[in-house]
Amino acid sequence: MAEYIQYPEKIYTPHLWIREKFLMGMSLSAYIKKQFTPFNVVAGLILLVGLPFIALRFSQGLAAVTNANSDYPWGFILSFGLFAGVPLAAGGYVLASTVYLFGLKQYHPLLRPAILTGFLGYFFAVVYLLIDLGRPWRLPYPMFIYYGPASVLFLVAWHVALYLSVQFLEFCPAIFEWLGTERFRRWAMRITIGATIFGVILSTLHQSALGALFLLAPGKLHPLWYSPLIPVFFFISSIFAGLSVVIAESTLSSRFFKDKADYHYLASLDNLTLGLGKAASVVLFTYFGLEVIGVAHGNHWALLGTPFGYWFLIEILMFVLLPCFLFAFGTQKKKVGLVRFTAFLTITGIIFNRLTVVLIALNWNLPHHEIPYWKEFVIVLTIITIHLLTFRWIVNRMPVLREHPDYKGM
Amino acid sequence: MDLKRRDFLKIIGLSTGSGLLGWVGTANAYVTKPDPHDSAAMLVDTTRCVGCRTCEMVCAEVNNLPEPALLGDESIFEQKRTTETYAHTVVNRYPNPTGEPVYVKTQCRHCNEPACASACLVKAMEKTPEGPVVYHEERCMGCRYCMVACPFYIPKFEWSKAVPAVRKCIFCFERQKEGLEPACAENCPAEALKFGKRKELLEIARTRIYQNPDQYIHHIYGEHEVGGTGWLYLSNIPFEQLGFRMDLGTRPYPEFTKGFLTAVPLVLLIWPALLGGVYAFTNQREQMNNTEKAVSPIKKEV
Ligand code: SF4
Ligand code: SF4
Numbered sequence: 001m002a003e004y005i006q007y008p009e010k011i012y013t014p015h016l017w018i019r020e021k022f023l024m025g026m027s028l029s030a031y032i033k034k035q036f037t038p039f040n041v042v043a044g045l046i047l048l049v050g051l052p053f054i055a056l057r058f059s060q061g062l063a064a065v066t067n068a069n070s071d072y073p074w075g076f077i078l079s080f081g082l083f084a085g086v087p088l089a090a091g092g093y094v095l096a097s098t099v100y101l102f103g104l105k106q107y108h109p110l111l112r113p114a115i116l117t118g119f120l121g122y123f124f125a126v127v128y129l130l131i132d133l134g135r136p137w138r139l140p141y142p143m144f145i146y147y148g149p150a151s152v153l154f155l156v157a158w159h160v161a162l163y164l165s166v167q168f169l170e171f172c173p174a175i176f177e178w179l180g181t182e183r184f185r186r187w188a189m190r191i192t193i194g195a196t197i198f199g200v201i202l203s204t205l206h207q208s209a210l211g212a213l214f215l216l217a218p219g220k221l222h223p224l225w226y227s228p229l230i231p232v233f234f235f236i237s238s239i240f241a242g243l244s245v246v247i248a249e250s251t252l253s254s255r256f257f258k259d260k261a262d263y264h265y266l267a268s269l270d271n272l273t274l275g276l277g278k279a280a281s282v283v284l285f286t287y288f289g290l291e292v293i294g295v296a297h298g299n300h301w302a303l304l305g306t307p308f309g310y311w312f313l314i315e316i317l318m319f320v321l322l323p324c325f326l327f328a329f330g331t332q333k334k335k336v337g338l339v340r341f342t343a344f345l346t347i348t349g350i351i352f353n354r355l356t357v358v359l360i361a362l363n364w365n366l367p368h369h370e371i372p373y374w375k376e377f378v379i380v381l382t383i384i385t386i387h388l389l390t391f392r393w394i395v396n397r398m399p400v401l402r403e404h405p406d407y408k409g410m
Numbered sequence: 411m412d413l414k415r416r417d418f419l420k421i422i423g424l425s426t427g428s429g430l431l432g433w434v435g436t437a438n439a440y441v442t443k444p445d446p447h448d449s450a451a452m453l454v455d456t457t458r459c460v461g462c463r464t465c466e467m468v469c470a471e472v473n474n475l476p477e478p479a480l481l482g483d484e485s486i487f488e489q490k491r492t493t494e495t496y497a498h499t500v501v502n503r504y505p506n507p508t509g510e511p512v513y514v515k516t517q518c519r520h521c522n523e524p525a526c527a528s529a530c531l532v533k534a535m536e537k538t539p540e541g542p543v544v545y546h547e548e549r550c551m552g553c554r555y556c557m558v559a560c561p562f563y564i565p566k567f568e569w570s571k572a573v574p575a576v577r578k579c580i581f582c583f584e585r586q587k588e589g590l591e592p593a594c595a596e597n598c599p600a601e602a603l604k605f606g607k608r609k610e611l612l613e614i615a616r617t618r619i620y621q622n623p624d625q626y627i628h629h630i631y632g633e634h635e636v637g638g639t640g641w642l643y644l645s646n647i648p649f650e651q652l653g654f655r656m657d658l659g660t661r662p663y664p665e666f667t668k669g670f671l672t673a674v675p676l677v678l679l680i681w682p683a684l685l686g687g688v689y690a691f692t693n694q695r696e697q698m699n700n701t702e703k704a705v706s707p708i709k710k711e712v
Contacts, residue, residue: 063569070492070566073554101685103692134567134574138532146532146549150665153555155674156533193689196561203682205674210668216529216559219658231670362558 021178024396043385050382053375054131062132067373072074074132079358080380081128084351085121086210087234090242091249093166093203096196110272111255112174112400114246114367116391121169121245122160124387130324131379152212159206166199177406178398208235216355222361224312227294230349236287239352243280245282247273248342257395262402274331277339280346281327288320301382308364315356320350445521449541450586451608451640452595453615454515456652457625458602461487461501461513465594465603469499469517472582472593492652494519494568498579499594512645514652515594515603517579518543518564519632520640524664526556526565534576535565541608541640542581550575561636561658581640584667608640615644637662 013021022030057065068075068365074083095114098104130136141147142157149155169191176185211234214221227233254261254269303309323346330338359370395401421603446509461597463486475496480486487503494500500603506512520543526535527543534550537543545565580593590596595605604611612633619626631649632639635658643649650656655700 044607059429059572060572061568061570061572066569068569070494070557070569071563073557073567079499097685101689103696134554134576135550138549139552140551141551142531147532148533150528150664150671151531151555152670153529153553155671157531197682197685200685201678204681205677209670211556212667213555215666215670216525216555216663218663218666219561219655220558228669 019401020083021232021397039244043389045377046381046385049386053379054382057131057379060384062134065373065375065379067370069370071366071368072359072370075359075361075370076355076359076376077128077379078132078207079355080351081331081383082125083190083358084129084354085125086205086207087238087241087350088245088347089118089121089125090203090207091246092121092170092197092242093163093199094216094239094242095246096170097200100193100196101200104275105271106268109403110246110250112171113249113395114242115167115170116247116394116400117165117245118173119171120289120387120391122164122167124163124383127159127383127386128380131383139202152209152216156209156213159202159209163199163202163206166195168201170195170199174398174400175406181219187350201260203238204235206355207238207291208232214362215364219270220363220365221357221366222299222308224295225301225357225361227298228292229290229297230348232290233287233294236283236290237350237353240280240283240287243276243283244343244350246347247276247280248347251340251343253395253401257392257401260395260401264403265401273336273339276329277327277342280343281324281331284320284324284327284346288324291320306368308361309355311360315349315353319345319352413635420587423701446638446640447537447607448607449608450540451580451606451611451642452581452592453604453606453611453642453644455602455604455618455644456512456514457644457646458600458672459501459513459515460557460600460602461503461511462599463501464599465499466499466517466598468593468597469579470497472585473498473566483573493564493566493578495577497567498534498577504647506651508647512647512652514643517594517641518581519562520579520581521662521663522638522640523634523636523662525559525561525636528664528667529555529559531555538583540583540586542586542642544580544583545576545578547575559663561655561663569590580650608638608642611642618644634660636660638667 012105019025053065060076066077091114095107095111099107099111126139130139133139142154143161146152169188173185173190176182178190208231211230214230215227215228218226242267250269250273254266258266263377292371295304304313323342326338326342326345330336330342359372363369364383463478463481467481469475470477475498478497490502491497491500495517499515501513501515503641504512504514520541521537524535524543527533527537531536531548531553532549532551534546535543535556536546541649549709554565554567554576556576557563557567564580565576567576582590582594585592591605595603604614606614612630615630615633619628619630625646626646627648629645630642630646631643631654637660643654645652
């Protein structure tokens with residue numbers, strides 16, 4: 001197993017320091033040579049096509065790269081990046097409360113990757129938002145200049161901003177371990193519980209607020225999705241979304257970053273995956289029950305027989321009930337592979353649900369429907385690529401999938 | 411992880427306090443509610459409109475917008491048009507099964523409690539005490555939530571601009587402040603548009619219906635819809651045949667999110683206490699386990 005970074009007391013020359021912290025212990029030329037992998041070439045090509053599109057959007061306006069129009073104010077970039085991205089980034093608060101609040105310490109190895117995934121998830125949700133906002137440089141307006149507290153979106157803005165900061169603080173110990181600054185690290189560890197509790201509160205509110213945004217569109221959102229319970233739907237689904245992303249992320253990490261993980265992480269993974277799967281199954285079942293209550297509450301049974309009803313049934317049966325059973329079956333029979341597969345299925349389901357709400361069920365009664373322009377997909381793919389590259393950059397350098405030898409068991 | 415109880419309470423106090431301060435006072439004060447009776451309003455009598463599109467023309471003039479296409483050309487009515495960034499009002503023609511076709515002018519309805527204003531997170535859409543719902547471009551972020559919220563699909567976004575804004579009718583607010591009527595009302599040759607106070611216009615509308623019961627549908631669209639709008643419509647054929655939505659209800663839109671917003675302080679209050687309790691509980695259990703382990707070190711870890 002290659003161990004690039006050596007920790008013992010060592011006199012660093014600046015040259016050596018850069019080499020060890022940033023170049024993974026290699027010389028610059030060796031490092032550059034190592035970058036020519038198939039993955040990087042593909043990533044580079046995507047960026048080569050995608051970045052100009054993003055530039056085009058800022059110089060020519062959104063119409064140059066999207067099909068968003070005044071009947072569908074929120075297009076694919078926002079519905080994928082923000083509305084699906086935020087619940088998928090819920091793993092951070094879900095695991096932090098599992099470990100710190102509920103005291104399930106055995107999940108500790110998964111915590112740091114979960115917090116990193118969460119932090120980057122929110123960070124890039126904001127990136128998508130910046131691409132989509134008409135005047136992105138006014139992002140601080142609702143924070144510092146013009147307050148519209150009667151708006152649900154005001155709440156979302158504040159909470160996402162605060163939570164992004166909280167997640168950064170939560171990840172700080174890893175950064176300080178990497179840089180070897182012990183004093184800051186101790187300081188950062190002290191606020192963990194407070195940050196966790198604050199994070200759960202913020203998450204509860206903004207995850208549900210993303211749903212509550214649509215409460216203001218009663219005549220536009222299809223009745224099967226419009227429900228007074230929609231904030232609750234969005235919140236509960238963020239829990240199983242977060243759990244599934246933690247499973248999916250650990251599946252991929254243990255495969256592609258095996259050399260960056262320690263034995264402890266790899267050895268505990270199967271059992272922890274089963275535990276997470278079980279939890280996800282319970283939450284999915286709760287969610288299914290709530291959805292049924294939602295339909296019953298509005299007495300929308302008859303609508304299930306319409307095309308939108310079939311769509312709704314696909315969502316509920318294939319992406320909620322099926323994963324619920326698969327998770328339960330998989331954990332019962334200790335089939336880790338099945339649990340992992342189900343996690344990916346659940347993630348697909350969350351994306352399906354959020355895209356449905358924002359792009360399909362909204363304005364269902366208008367004669368024509370918006371179909372995203374292909375350039376929107378390219379832009380999203382570009383951001384996903386940058387997201388993955390950032391994740392890799394950090395995992396390759398900081399103690400995320402392993403414990404730093406100096407701070408074991410802390 | 412050891413965190414002193416004192417620190418812990420401090421954190422809870424801080425997070426709760428700041429949250430409460432932020433939202434308790436404001437959750438209810440969502441828009442300035444002018445007295446709808448005295449606010450500026452417009453009565454549109456579609457039975458009088460002749461479809462000359464003078465209103466479109468003068469609207470474009472006072473708002474520095476391009477001159478409307480095909481003025482004086484009937485073929486414009488072959489397709490239904492909506493308001494655009496470059497056209498804050500449009501007139502459409504609807505067939506009338508029992509007589510002359512009906513022309514309907516569309517623009518922002520200047521709702522009594524506008525969805526757009528309660529959607530806007532920087533108060534760029536604002537209900538003025540005088541009645542008009544105005545737009546402050548210098549505040550707008552371009553998030554387009556107002557467009558999602560507006561039940562009449564009115565605000566429009568400049569999709570092709572690098573520095574875009576939202577556009578809609580602002581009821582000639584500047585002219586009103588100078589004591590002038592909105593340009594459309596002042597120039598309507600058929601007296602289809604009557605500008606005035608909402609209460610008086612409702613009286614006039616009712617009088618017209620009472621005096622000509624056969625000529626009007628007995629409904630003033632906008633009197634109660636979405637909590638009442640500043641623009642009121644009269645018609646001689648059912649409103650649904652004019653493309654008006656009849657399912658919008660009479661509840662003001664801001665009320666739909668009010669429940670959620672008032673629940674926010676509750677979550678801020680209850681969650682920290684609840685989670686703190688859970689933490690205290692697990693922490694204590696753990697400490698008890700540790701003491702047990704310390705007493706009998708051979709005891710196997712479970
Ligand atoms: S019609 Fe739409 S844009 Fe005009 S005030 Fe009402 S909600 Fe706002
Ligand atoms: S687009 Fe502008 S006016 Fe509309 S809600 Fe967003 S910030 Fe407010």
